[in-house]
Amino acid sequence: VKLSLGLPDPIDALVLRNKDEDADDDEPEGEGDYGNHKRPKKAIVDTTAFNLCGGLVIFANAITVGLETDAVALQVSEGKVIQLDPIWQIVETVFCIVFLLELLLRLYYHRLNYFLNVHTFLWNWVDFIIVVASSIDTLVLSPLGVGGAGKLVSLMRFIRMLRLARLVRLLKLFKELWLMVSGIMQSLKTLGWISVVAFVFSYAWAIYATKAIGFDDATWDGYFMTSRGWDHEEYFGSVWKSTFTMVQLLTLTGWSEEVVRHIEKGQPMLLIFFIFFVCVSSLGLLSIMVGVVVENTLTTARRDQAKAVDQKDKDRKVVFAQLQEVFEVADVDGSGTLTIEEVEEAIGKSEIYNKLKMIDFPVDDPNMIFSLLDYDDSGELTIDEFITGCIRMKGAAKSKDLLVAQVAIDSMKRHFAKFETEMARFQAKVSLLQESASAITGHGEHTFLEPRMYRNRHPEFANSDIPHMSDEALEMVPWKRDEMEVRKEEHEVPTGQLGLTDAHLRFLAIANEEHGEMQTLPPGAFNATHHLRGLEDGQSTLPGSPTKRQAPVAIQDLEQSGSYELAVPGSTFQNSS
Numbered sequence: 274v275k276l277s278l279g280l281p282d283p284i285d286a287l288v289l290r291n292k293d294e295d296a297d298d299d300e301p302e303g304e305g306d307y308g309n310h311k312r313p314k315k316a317i318v319d320t321t322a323f324n325l326c327g328g329l330v331i332f333a334n335a336i337t338v339g340l341e342t343d344a345v346a347l348q349v350s351e352g353k354v355i356q357l358d359p360i361w362q363i364v365e366t367v368f369c370i371v372f373l374l375e376l377l378l379r380l381y382y383h384r385l386n387y388f389l390n391v392h393t394f395l396w397n398w399v400d401f402i403i404v405v406a407s408s409i410d411t412l413v414l415s416p417l418g419v420g421g422a423g424k425l426v427s428l429m430r431f432i433r434m435l436r437l438a439r440l441v442r443l444l445k446l447f448k449e450l451w452l453m454v455s456g457i458m459q460s461l462k463t464l465g466w467i468s469v470v471a472f473v474f475s476y477a478w479a480i481y482a483t484k485a486i487g488f489d490d491a492t493w494d495g496y497f498m499t500s501r502g503w504d505h506e507e508y509f510g511s512v513w514k515s516t517f518t519m520v521q522l523l524t525l526t527g528w529s530e531e532v533v534r535h536i537e538k539g540q541p542m543l544l545i546f547f548i549f550f551v552c553v554s555s556l557g558l559l560s561i562m563v564g565v566v567v568e569n570t571l572t573t574a575r576r577d578q579a580k581a582v583d584q585k586d587k588d589r590k591v592v593f594a595q596l597q598e599v600f601e602v603a604d605v606d607g608s609g610t611l612t613i614e615e616v617e618e619a620i621g622k623s624e625i626y627n628k629l630k631m632i633d634f635p636v637d638d639p640n641m642i643f644s645l646l647d648y649d650d651s652g653e654l655t656i657d658e659f660i661t662g663c664i665r666m667k668g669a670a671k672s673k674d675l676l677v678a679q680v681a682i683d684s685m686k687r688h689f690a691k692f693e694t695e696m697a698r699f700q701a702k703v704s705l706l707q708e709s710a711s712a713i714t715g716h717g718e719h720t721f722l723e724p725r726m727y728r729n730r731h732p733e734f735a736n737s738d739i740p741h742m743s744d745e746a747l748e749m750v751p752w753k754r755d756e757m758e759v760r761k762e763e764h765e766v767p768t769g770q771l772g773l774t775d776a777h778l779r780f781l782a783i784a785n786e787e788h789g790e791m792q793t794l795p796p797g798a799f800n801a802t803h804h805l806r807g808l809e810d811g812q813s814t815l816p817g818s819p820t821k822r823q824a825p826v827a828i829q830d831l832e833q834s835g836s837y838e839l840a841v842p843g844s845t846f847q848n849s850s
């Protein structure tokens with residue numbers, strides 16, 4: 274309703290802020306990977322160039338403040354009355370006007386969001402107070418002659434010094450510098466405790482050094498003359514002097530030339546004491562301090578990144594909650610479903626485009642997402658399906674979603690295997706068809722063409738004899754070849770797979786006409802390595818006899834089909850046909 278009436282959207286500020294943070298300054302405005310849409314135009318006060326120029330002006334102002342302070346110090350050292358050159362007032366006025374214009378520009382573009390932005394509101398408030406106070410001092414009080422007199426002198430000087438605090442803004446422009454400063458700030462508590470430990474350690478060793486060195490005048494008074502003025506009381510005359518000396522050793526500031534080498538000449542046994550102190554304090558405690566700073570810097574970087582991600586997720590959730598209203602407006606026909614045309618038309622609106630861009634919706638290719646969510650290929654999506662699909666695409670993959678994807682992949686794999694099998698059969702049939710066509714052509718030429726016509730078709734045989742296909746070759750046509758292979762597979766039984774055991778062969782009885790009795794073959798008498806050609810039950814012949822005499826053969830549990838050859842000791846039985 275708000276969009277249809279043209280009312281301001283309460284989430285627009287949120288969208289614009291994220292748009293400004295995500296926009297790339299390296300690309301020219303209006304260009305980039307935004308499909309048919311132009312890149313959202315960025316406010317000039319939020320560009321890197323504008324912020325860099327502002328930082329350079331702040332840096333230049335800090336230099337002029339330092340030069341002005343040196344001029345005052347020179348007058349004080351010479352005993353003169355402090356009287357600044359008018360040029361400093363002019364320079365101060367110019368900087369004040371520049372800072373005031375910068376503040377007004379930021380207020381013009383950001384308005385109340387300048388003070389409400391959760392990321393920068395603290396620095397913005399500090400910047401606002403400093404600029405306003407400096408402007409009042411420079412542009413109002415100074416021309417009236419009030420700025421340099423009375424009780425306001427100290428306050429105005431303090432306000433002028435506060436302008437140097439704006440140098441912190443420069444840190445935000447350089448990520449590495451900001452992380453280093455943030456790491457130090459986060460480490461202050463730990464560094465404070467390490468400093469306490471270092472001081473206590475130095476104080477304890479200072480007490481021992483004072484007793485061992487500071488009280489030993491007999492050893493060191495004579496060394497004072499030979500060392501050209503090295504005084505042990507200057508370094509170890511009291512506990513506080515010894516403590517300061519131990520801190521000097523801790524920081525490795527002249528620890529060898531100024532202290533330890535002299536101690537080694539008078540009391541060489543104490544050399545072990547000082548080396549141990551340097552190893553523990555300097556190499557130990559200071560290394561811990563460096564490690565703490567590095568760890569806090571890395572922690573700050575991870576925390577800042579996590580905060581940015583969390584904030585963007587919260588912003589996306591807010592925008593997702595409003596997408597229901599947005600796409601209800603996009604449903605122009607009121608059908609309760611969205612078509613791809615309605616989605617594209619909605620994306621063409623800038624307010625919807627910015628919101629979808631914020632949640633990383635592929636505004637450049639809505640057809641791809643629409644086709645992924647349109648499972649039934651109906652060309653329509655309900656608003657709930659569309660929004661839920663967008664949320665699932667942005668969220669982490671759940672176990673149920675992964676299981677559904679795995680089941681779908683397995684199903685596709687099975688369908689692909691079946692398709693592959695069908696394709697192999699189809700290719701075999703196509704190959705058979707090609708061979709059959711070639712065979713028909715070749716057979717027809719050899720059967721029906723005269724030699725002259727054959728040579729006309731095949732010039733390579735113009736001066737040679739025409740090859741004639743043999744009867745066997747003519748019979749080996751593809752369709753007959755397949756039939757013969759099938760018949761061969763049906764009749765041939767591999768060795769060891771006849772299915773006949775010795776128990777079966779015991780029932781193989783042969784009636785011998787000459788002896789008039791039944792003969793039972795002994796176990797193992799059947800040779801399964803031969804082929805029996807067309808054996809019929811009860812129709813075997815005994816070759817080699819003067820006449821063909823029939824002998825009934827009783828074969829039990831033998832398959833009627835098949836090709837076998839029986840080998841009986843002394844005789845071989847073949848079929849009568």
